[in-house]
Amino acid sequence: GDSVTQMEGPVTLSEEAFLTINCTYTATGYPSLFWYVQYPGEGLQLLLKATKADDKGSNKGFEATYRKETTSFHLEKGSVQVSDSAVYFCALIRMDSNYQLIWGAGTKLIIKP
Amino acid sequence: EADIYQTPRYLVIGTGKKITLECSQTMGHDKMYWYQQDPGMELHLIHYSYGVNSTEKGDLSSESTVSRIRTEHFPLTLESARPSHTSQYLCASSASAEAFFGQGTRLTVV
Numbered sequence: 001g002d003s004v005t006q007m008e009g010p011v012t013l014s015e016e017a018f019l020t021i022n023c024t025y026t027a028t029g030y031p032s033l034f035w036y037v038q039y040p041g042e043g044l045q046l047l048l049k050a051t052k053a054d055d056k057g058s059n060k061g062f063e064a065t066y067r068k069e070t071t072s073f074h075l076e077k078g079s080v081q082v083s084d085s086a087v088y089f090c091a092l093i094r095m096d097s098n099y100q101l102i103w104g105a106g107t108k109l110i111i112k113p
Numbered sequence: 114e115a116d117i118y119q120t121p122r123y124l125v126i127g128t129g130k131k132i133t134l135e136c137s138q139t140m141g142h143d144k145m146y147w148y149q150q151d152p153g154m155e156l157h158l159i160h161y162s163y164g165v166n167s168t169e170k171g172d173l174s175s176e177s178t179v180s181r182i183r184t185e186h187f188p189l190t191l192e193s194a195r196p197s198h199t200s201q202y203l204c205a206s207s208a209s210a211e212a213f214f215g216q217g218t219r220l221t222v223v
Contacts (some may be wrong), residue, residue, distance in 0.1 A: 034211075042216055043119075043205075043215050044214040045213075045214065046212070046213075049211070051210075087154050089156070098163065099209060101146075101207075101212060103155075105154070105155045106154040
């Protein structure tokens with residue numbers, strides 16, 4: 001079945017460091033891909049998305065490119081801030097399967113000042 | 114800003130009590146979901162609904178039940194709470210691809 005695998009956390013970085021959180025997926029068909037973020041004590045919110053191969057999603061300085069050849073959707077940010085500390089979830093949805101979301105396990109990001 | 118609300122935010126309750134976690138959305142979304150989030154943060158789908166009078170069990174076995182009598186309302190009920198039910202419960206809704214989440218209910222059963 002469809003699945004999402006993301007790198008284990010926690011990921012600990014210093015402020016202004018470069019961030020990469022890896023995400024790979026297995027799916028038949030043509031899934032849309034998402035990154036969600038969960039700040040402490042909150043629900044999840046959509047960070048960015050990409051709906052087809054080679055699309056780049058971006059928001060708040062974060063970027064991710066839909067790579068069909070490597071089945072990946074890695075999250076990147078050039079210079080992280082303390083306020084980016086959160087849990088990040090990679091997910092996919094298959095439009096041909098009743099929009100069921102498939103989630104990665106989440107990666108906790110800790111940014112130290 | 115997402116218009117999906119969960120109440121209560123925090124609940125501490127004794128073993129054996131019946132509880133209902135409320136979830137309401139004002140966006141007219143057909144699809145609604147309940148997730149259980151464990152301390153390791155992973156999300157587990159426990160119930161979902163694709164419309165009024167439609168409910169399905171998710172991937173994680175749960176002793177809870179849900180109902181969907183109105184589009185905007187998707188309550189989750191535990192008939193007899195146990196310490197193993199202690200967790201964070203997240204409600205979400207969607208119209209198509211993007212899911213909108215409530216702030217969650219942190220349940221502690223003592």
